[in-house]
Amino acid sequence: MKKPKSNWKTTLFIIGALTPAMLVSLGLVVYPMINQVIRSFKDPKTGAFTFDNYIYLFTNKLSSNAIWYTVVVSVLTVLLSIGIAYLLAMYLRFSNSKISKTIGNLYLIPRFIPSLVAVYAMKTIIADSGLLNRISLHFNENSVFYNYKPGMLYNIKGILFMNCWFNIPFATMIIVAALAGISESVVESAQDVGAGKALIFFKIILPLSYKDVLIAATFVFMSNISSFTTPYLIGPNFPSMLGVYLRKQFGNSKYEIAAATSVVIFVLCSISAIVYLYTNMKEQAWEEN
Amino acid sequence: MDDTIKLSVINMTKLYSNGDGVKNVDLDVHTGELVTLLGPSGCGKTTILRTIGGFIDLTDGDITIDGKSIIALPPEKRPTSMVFQSYNLWPHMTVHDNLEFGLKLRKIPKEIREQKIAEGLSLVKMNGFEKKYPGQMSGGQQQRIAIARSLILEPEVLLLDEPFSALDAKIRMEMREELRKIQTDLNITVIFVTHDQEEAMMLSDRIVVMSKGHIEQQGTPRQIYDHPVSRFVAGFIGEMNFLDDGNGKQLAVRPEHIQVTKGKDGILTGTVRTVMMLGHYMEMTLDTDKGLVKVYINSDQADQFEKGDQVALNFDHTYSYNKE
Numbered sequence: 001m002k003k004p005k006s007n008w009k010t011t012l013f014i015i016g017a018l019t020p021a022m023l024v025s026l027g028l029v030v031y032p033m034i035n036q037v038i039r040s041f042k043d044p045k046t047g048a049f050t051f052d053n054y055i056y057l058f059t060n061k062l063s064s065n066a067i068w069y070t071v072v073v074s075v076l077t078v079l080l081s082i083g084i085a086y087l088l089a090m091y092l093r094f095s096n097s098k099i100s101k102t103i104g105n106l107y108l109i110p111r112f113i114p115s116l117v118a119v120y121a122m123k124t125i126i127a128d129s130g131l132l133n134r135i136s137l138h139f140n141e142n143s144v145f146y147n148y149k150p151g152m153l154y155n156i157k158g159i160l161f162m163n164c165w166f167n168i169p170f171a172t173m174i175i176v177a178a179l180a181g182i183s184e185s186v187v188e189s190a191q192d193v194g195a196g197k198a199l200i201f202f203k204i205i206l207p208l209s210y211k212d213v214l215i216a217a218t219f220v221f222m223s224n225i226s227s228f229t230t231p232y233l234i235g236p237n238f239p240s241m242l243g244v245y246l247r248k249q250f251g252n253s254k255y256e257i258a259a260a261t262s263v264v265i266f267v268l269c270s271i272s273a274i275v276y277l278y279t280n281m282k283e284q285a286w287e288e289n
Numbered sequence: 290m291d292d293t294i295k296l297s298v299i300n301m302t303k304l305y306s307n308g309d310g311v312k313n314v315d316l317d318v319h320t321g322e323l324v325t326l327l328g329p330s331g332c333g334k335t336t337i338l339r340t341i342g343g344f345i346d347l348t349d350g351d352i353t354i355d356g357k358s359i360i361a362l363p364p365e366k367r368p369t370s371m372v373f374q375s376y377n378l379w380p381h382m383t384v385h386d387n388l389e390f391g392l393k394l395r396k397i398p399k400e401i402r403e404q405k406i407a408e409g410l411s412l413v414k415m416n417g418f419e420k421k422y423p424g425q426m427s428g429g430q431q432q433r434i435a436i437a438r439s440l441i442l443e444p445e446v447l448l449l450d451e452p453f454s455a456l457d458a459k460i461r462m463e464m465r466e467e468l469r470k471i472q473t474d475l476n477i478t479v480i481f482v483t484h485d486q487e488e489a490m491m492l493s494d495r496i497v498v499m500s501k502g503h504i505e506q507q508g509t510p511r512q513i514y515d516h517p518v519s520r521f522v523a524g525f526i527g528e529m530n531f532l533d534d535g536n537g538k539q540l541a542v543r544p545e546h547i548q549v550t551k552g553k554d555g556i557l558t559g560t561v562r563t564v565m566m567l568g569h570y571m572e573m574t575l576d577t578d579k580g581l582v583k584v585y586i587n588s589d590q591a592d593q594f595e596k597g598d599q600v601a602l603n604f605d606h607t608y609s610y611n612k613e
Contacts (some may be wrong), residue, residue: 185378186379188371189377193390194442
């Protein structure tokens with residue numbers, strides 16, 4: 001297709017159409033971001049330039065723990081939810097059973113439940129005095145199930161469990177779409193020439209879908225780096241996640257530390273954004289036409 | 290082609306949960322024979338093919354190759370190879386890797402693999418395409434590679450599931466001719482599924498006409514065309530006029546078996562509705578009191594007839610069927 005000739009009228013129109021969006025993002029995204037970055041390098045009393053806020057963040061026990069804890073939780077969440085989502089997506093894609101169809105209809109429901117509601121609801125189930133515990137009290141006193149305490153609140157288990165609850169549907173949605181793009185005959189012809197299930201997975205399905213899996217992973221990672229609701233409601237006080245830590249700094253009016261924390265969160269997200277952009281832009285030889 | 294039976298489908302039944310499927314199908318295919326399963330969509334032809342390939346389990350019956358039952362084997366263990374309608378090739382692998390994949394699985398040494406790949410490519414006239422990806426080739430080229438990929442594995446029976454139906458008319462014609470040539474040169478046993486009667490006529494040693502899950506008729510293209518055993522086959526293969534005969538019967542006559550003359554001296558009379566030039570012959574439609582009748586006449590007769598002319602029809606050869 002030939003590129004349409006652009007004259008000054010179309011150029012003006014394009015600029016005119018883009019201006020409102022540009023202004024909004026400049027005012028609401030770029031300006032506050034720059035503002036925060038500048039603030040994170042300021043001394044709270046004198047306003048002079050300093051690295052102290054960052055030095056504090058990385059040396060103070062509370063904050064440095066918050067940073068690594070956040071990274072660990074996010075990485076584990078990615079591994080768990082992507083792993084489970086991949087298996088689930090494969091099941092949904094390659095099974096025609098009634099169970100598969102039912103799950104296919106239901107799996108997105110968690111996406112429609114407000115996170116606050118979901119966390120509180122889950123709390124009533126997994127708390128040590130919650131639903132599971134109440135049910136276990138009906139077992140015989142000598143039974144191993146009697147007075148079962150899940151022990152999942154206010155520690156990493158609870159956060160990971162809840163994160164999976166939120167992220168598996170999302171990741172599954174993306175991976176199912178990727179797997180749907182692999183046609184039946186591509187799989188069947190591999191089977192036909194003699195490939196077993198494992199080989200079909202590693203040689204055909206994985207290479208044809210890993211890009212979308214990676215994209216799902218970056219999204220999950222980014223949303224968990226800065227998550228607040230789940231760690232605030234069911235996470236531990238120490239180590240806390242960065243979102244919770246950030247709020248505390250605000251509460252204590254330590255705006256410069258809070259700004260530096262925001263920048264750290266932003267940098268962590270950027271890493272994953274770079275992975276996302278890189279995977280998206282790197283066209284493999286077979287995708288070029 | 291010789292007399293030994295390569296593949297037998299014995300009293301095969303496959304029923305789907307909705308009641309569709311095929312029932313009590315018997316079919317023998319000889320070594321080096323090209324058999325076409327022909328029928329409208331939903332007639333069960335693909336079901337039979339996919340059952341032979343191992344992609345569908347049969348409900349009852351048996352399938353043997355060289356006398357040995359293969360129904361317990363999964364697709365990857367069967368001595369068959371299948372070419373699908375489209376999207377056959379693995380899009381992330383080059384042509385070379387597509388061809389090599391199956392050979393590697395058979396633990397064939399590297400030199401022999403390369404040799405076979407080269408042979409396969411020259412068989413389908415695709416030398417020099419080793420480094421291309423499927424997305425960089427046309428549909429016809431992709432199907433050639435798919436056929437080569439199957440052929441180099443030297444299957445006992447090659448299964449083709451409407452492999453050319455997604456291609457445009459000219460390429461489709463070329464591919465048929467080439468397939469037929471390769472098949473006779475290598476003396477391979479082929480089962481070809483199609484809904485295109487012209488394709489079946491061109492390619493086959495034998496055509497198996499199917500309808501609603503059973504075999505209506507099988508025979509050489511000539512036999513099927515000249516002696517259709519049922520109203521269905523008569524209507525499905527070639528052009529046929531059906532005329533009500535009264536008493537529940539239908540008279541069937543092919544357009545080339547009708548003699549048209551001017552006037553009223555014939556079994557049937559009518560008026561010319563359209564005259565169409567189709568190269569070396571003409572197609573004429575006539576309005577008769579038994580409905581529209583299609584007739585082929587030689588081009589040199591064309592000047593004799595005009596729209597609205599009164600004509601008389603005589604039949605050289607007719608068939609009679611029970612009304613459906």
